[in-house]
Amino acid sequence: MKSYLLLSLVCLPQVLFAEKKPNILWIVTDDQRADALECWNLAKTGNKESKLGYVCSPYINKLASEGVLFTSAFCNSPLSGPSRASMHTGMYPHHTGMFNFQLKHNEHDRAQPMIPELMREAGYSTSAFGKLGYYIYRYAPKMTFTYPDSHYEQMISERKIEATRIADFTWPNEGKANTGVKKEVWFYPDRRSVSYDICGKDVQDTPENKAIREKFYREQEVLTRSNGEIIGGASTMPTEKTEDGRILEVFSEYLQNANSSYKSIVGTQMQGPDTDKPQFIHLGFHFPHTPVMPSKEYRDKFAGREYKIPVFEQWEYNKMSPQVQAWHRQFSIFSLTPEQMQQHVRDYYAFCAMGDELIGKAVERFKLYCEANEQPYLIVLVCGDHGWHLGEQGSIFKMSGFLKSNETAMIVVSSDKKKFPAGKVVPDFAEYVDLAPTFYSAAGYNLDDKRFDFLDGRDLYLTANKKIKSRDYVIAEVQTVGGNRALIRTKDFSFSMRSRKEAAVPTIKSIKNLNVKWALECTPEEAEMGLYDLRIDPMERNNVAYDESYRKLSEWFRNKLGNIVLGDDRMDVVWTEKNLYNLSSFARGSDDKVIEIPDKIIPKIK
Structure with missing residues (x-):
């Protein structure tokens, strides 16, 4: 009897640990192709390089080896705003009416709660660092992009980082409204800055502005497309001080200040995680979204690499529908020389490789927090809110019905390897609407309850473990x-x-x-x-x-x-x-x- 009691006491902490709700880290990157991941390429083709050429992702490879890699993951809209809205609602765009960048709300009488709301109800502390980008705000008669968004309890956005001018650039949206002019500002480690205007087609550029812009472009080897959007070049900052580096930093600050208040590097007063509550953290990176400007450190690693640019011929264009032809013309590669196209691909994959390191550090710091507090964890990595074309269909963009706009990758890692086995590859279809039910299930909700009938997705645990019939489409x-x-x-x-x-x-x-x-x-x-x-x-x-x-x-x-x-x-x-x-x-x-x-x-x- 004594020995049985002793054994029970020894096992008790493990039982309690197993019953705890996991801390959840949800990482989302922006415009990232699945083939930027060596592990995804290896699972799909047997070769760690993409079909275009060299890529580098050692940290994400390691993460995939610890959990489940979904190789047939697809977004539910090939555009940032509606894609992220489908993730946060667990509903298809046609069920929410969220199809574009319009400012939206979640307050009509058919609205359903979103991820941070239901996670908070389940006892989680909710926080977000970096980009959210779902364009869902509280309703106001005149809604604006700056109208407060209260879904997460604590948040430091990428826009806040840009506004405090501690990273490498400020987004050109801060330009002069309704004038056809946008201002770009770039910052250097010694606190110098350079700024210039990007003028619309109906605005006359000044010689002074043009000289400043062209000098900066030469120094940083900037490549632009016809609309002035930067699709290649070198950041003015080292990796840790780029916008993505700063996003990692504000996330790390939060974990380092458990059970205490602190002032973030952006000046915001924050409350660190309450270790008595499970954490739900959204970490949204900017890379490899335009401006495609990886740090010099990573750009140098890709210098001289040659890529196989996909072939696109006139007959393909001729067979496209008029709507798709219009998309192609707007985002065509044919304004670029072959060498410029090579630069875009090199810098794009270099940017992804830079982000790989930052993701690796984020995962390591999150795990250390969980281990220090003897708490289980769930890590979900969404590689790209949607895809990106690198010459396929003669385009460099997203927002199409083609594979490269919609194909992505997801990785799910759990401290409970029975739920998400280490090193498993799942080729079955998965969709971004699956994220919400995955989080709700981890939080302890019964998804068979009628209150969850609104969900379009399914718990990724079921897909990973063949406990549900796979989708046909x-x-x-x-x-x-x-x-x-x-x-x-x-x-x-x-x-x-x-x-x-x-x-x-x-x-x-x-x-x-x-x-x-x-x-x-x-x-x-x-x-x-x-x-x-x-x-x-x-x-x-x-x-x-x-x-x-x-x-x-x-x-x-x-x-x-x-x-x-x-x-x-x-x-x-x-x-x-x-x-x-x-x-x-x-x-x-x-x-x-x-x-x-x-x-x-x-x-x-x-």
Whole structure:
């Protein structure tokens, strides 16, 4: 009896530890391609280099070896704002009405709580460092980008870091409103700065401003695209003092000040983590978003590297729909010389490698905090709020229905290896709407409760451990160049189409949605479809939507996708009003996650 009691006492701390809610670190990068990760490339192709060439990610490789790597992860909108909104709500864009960069709120009568709200209800302290970017604010009659956002209890944003001028640059949004002029300011370690204006096409540049800008561009080897956006160059700061380095620093400050108040490097009075409560921390990095300016240290590591730029030919453009052609023209690579294109790819991957080091440090410091307090942990890394084209489809951008705009990678690591086994690779489809249910499950919620019926995603634990039938497809929608475009992707096909006739956002006059079925009832040509047969065209070069042998298949996908995004409880919202929206439910239940295409309409391949 005595020995049994002693054994029970010895085991008691382990039992209590196992029952604790895990501290959660959620890391999100910006515009990052999955192939910037050696571990992802190795799992997909057997080669740690990307198909374009050299990449470097030792810290993320290590993280992946400790948990589960999802190699077929996809965003639910290939644009930052709606993608991040889908993550934070656990709902598809067509269920929230969040398709673009419009200022939005979560206060209409169909609104559902978001991640930080439900985590707080579960007993978590919630904090956010760096970029959130979901564009969901508290409602006000005249909403602005600076209107306070109160979803996380404590927050230091990347904009706050820029405003205090302790990093390498300030974002050009601080320019002169409505003048066609934006100001860029860059800072040096010795506290010097250089500033210049970026003038719109209707604004006359001054000789003085042009001289300052061109001198800076020469010194930092800056590469710009036709609209002035910086897509290559060297940062003025070392890694630890870039914007991403400072984001890591404000996160680290927080962990280092447990159970005490402190003044952050940005001047904000903060309260460090309460070690009696589990922590939910969102860490949003800027890299490799424009301006693509990695530190000189990492840029030098990639110097001289040559990359295989994807081929794009005129016939591919000719077969694109008009909407997709407009996207291509706006973000085409053809304003760049071959050497400039090489520089963009080099600097992009160098920026990702720089960020890899910062992620490694963030993970290490978070684990040390958990170990010091004998607390379990869950780490979720989202590599890119969406993807990025590096010449695929002749483009350098995002916001399309193509693979490189939507394909990403996710890594989940838990101190409980039974839940997320170390070194496991999962090729099944995963979507960003899966993040919210993963966090809620970890927090102890029962997702079978009716209150969670609004969730579109599934706990990644279920996918990782084959405890749920895998999806047959993933979906997304975005308000892109020329209007809304929706997409569906299966193992064998990718399909996209114009989902709304109108290019404008909903207004008080248009909200009745009289045209909601337009994409299903218009002519096939008006629907501007794109269909790619991935069995023979994995790079999505040949749009076969209007080829005679694929016409019936195109129509099948048009109906499948259209019924989901237009008729399965679609929300269109007038965000300038507190409670004005339209709900379209003519095909409720269409999103069944199953693809059952009649064999007779699938073209045979050799």
